[in-house]
Amino acid sequence: MQLSIFLRRFNHLRTSFTSSIRYLSEKPISNLDDKNLQCSNYDQKTVCEALTCYNNDWQKALEFFNWVESESGFHHTTETYNRMIDILGKYFEFETSWSLINRMSENPISFPNHVTFRVMFKRYVTAHLVQEAMDTYDRLDDYKLRDETSFYNLVDSLCEYKHVVEAEELCFGKNVIANGFSVSNSTKIHNLILRGWSKLGWWGKCKEYWEKMDSEGVVKDLFSYSIYMDIMCKSGKPWKAVKLYKEMKSKRMKLDVVAYNTVIRSIGASEGVEFGIRVFREMRERGCVPNVATHNTVIKLLCEDGRMKDAYRMLDEMPKNGCQPDSVTYMCLFARLEKPSEILSLFGRMIRSGVRPRMDTYVMLMRKFERWGFLQPVLYVWKTMKESGDTPDSAAYNAVIDALIQKGMLDIAREYEDEMVERGLTPRRRPELVEKSLEETLVCR
Structure with missing residues (x-):
């Protein structure tokens, strides 16, 4: 079943019910007019892709997650649980995340794995809840996962999200936790911490740490x-x-x-x-076979050098070399194009070829058109995003609102702002909309 049909089915059904957005009934949905909606031809990949579409709306994602299981009899796997937990963690819904982990533990086909807790580490550290991430590691004995792999995942998360000081203390400090394995001369641990300093942009510290690896005999x-x-x-x-x-x-x-x-x-x-x-x-x-990132690197260099024809030529050659372009490939080209018609043409090619834009792709294009004063292309990109099943984030809403304000369409801009608020997103303060609101209030009085 195609993802778009799958999402339309869910959205059609959810509008027919007024139950809580957070949890759906366990009873199967019946009395549907469309017999095609009764089929349950779902697989793990489709469910994961659908959850990704709701990445910016955890409530809708959780509603869908429960719906697909109760309505169709789909059995969630470890991977689909992990995807849902990642979305919940993005919005700091950690209590609900642990509830899902408890549910996972009740079924062998969905038992938590290293990825499950790597997601939890990442989301805790992203929220700057470092102690909670460390406490999670201590709880892994319950799942027989408190091992070297989990420890590396914890350190990796700390370093990836700019808590490298805590990572270094965890590995080499006075109160190093007993793990049953040593990391003092671990090349992998030192690489993670070196990359952590890089994430902070502390170049002097990077140089110091690079030299420290030599002085301590760490093999590079x-x-x-x-x-x-x-x-x-x-x-x-x-x-x-x-x-x-x-x-x-x-x-x-x-x-x-x-x-x-x-x-x-x-x-x-x-x-x-x-x-x-x-x-x-x-x-x-x-x-050494080049991958998508290799081609993207060359395409970006060509674009920066103004050699757009060569960049397009490489784009055409990628499938022949066994590399399908991704959203980053197209963003390298979008960044250098200066004609709306060329951008829309390339955007159309991207969609037709089956490459799914990322949210920052949509935002990048809407911002470009907004800067040039073109509203219709902004609305076209927004419409394409919605039809693809992608849920807009704050940046996407702000881009379309700014474009509408630029054209003096304050009433419509306010509708989008209200939609943001309904979804729990905080709109940026805009004097044009505030002044309009005050003016309307005074007129009403």
Whole structure:
């Protein structure tokens, strides 16, 4: 069953009932006019994709999650539970998340796994609830998952979301927890912390930590070099990344696709796109197959150099090379296009080819058209987003509201603002709408 039909079915049914948006009845829905709506041809992939569409509306996502199980007899798997828990965590609904984890534990096909708690670590740390994340790790004995993998996932989450100080203390501080395994000379742990300093943008600390790894005898692997090359590139020193690349080659280290992607970006930034393309050819000659990120890197370099025809040519060649373009591929091109007609044409191609735009893709396009003073393309992108089943976030609402205000359509802008509030999103304060509201109040009096 196609995802769009699946979502239309759910949205059709949910409008027929006035029960709580948070939980649906366990009883099956009956008396439907459309016999096609009685089928239950759902699979894990379709359910996960549908949940992703409701990523920006946890209540609707949870309603759907319960509906698909009670109405069709679909049995949720560990993966569908994990997707739902991730959405709940995004909105700090941790109590409900734990309720789902308890439900997972009751069924062997949905028992919590390492991914389940990696999601919990990530969402707790994103909310800056570091102690709660650590407490979650301590609870993993109940699920027989308090092991090295879970510990690495916890440290990774802390470093990924800018709590690297706490991560370093957890691994090497005075009160290191007893785990039954050692991380003092773990290359993987040091790589995670090095990347954590990079996330903070503390370039001096990155250099200090890189040298500390040498002084403490920590073996640097391919990932260590890839991380530090990326640091050099982001800190505005791509030539140093190129130097590291040459050092790796002198050590006869076999580069993987991640390392090559960083090298292509670094060389392209420091020596020009042609040198980046040479490395791209080199990696293929050495048997390292470029992935989507590799092609995106080259396309971005070509776009930044103004070589749009070459960028389009690579876009055309990607499927022939076994790489399907993704939303990032198209965003590289959108960023450089300056004609609305070209953007809409490429956007149409993106949709027809089956590439699902991310929410920031929609926002990027609406903002572009808004800056140029074009309202109709903004509304077209908004309509496409809604028809695709994607739930707009605050950035998307703000983009369409600003475009409407720019054209003086305050009443319609207010409708979108009210819709935001109904969904629990906080609109940005806009004098135009506030003044209009006050004026209407005075007239009414």
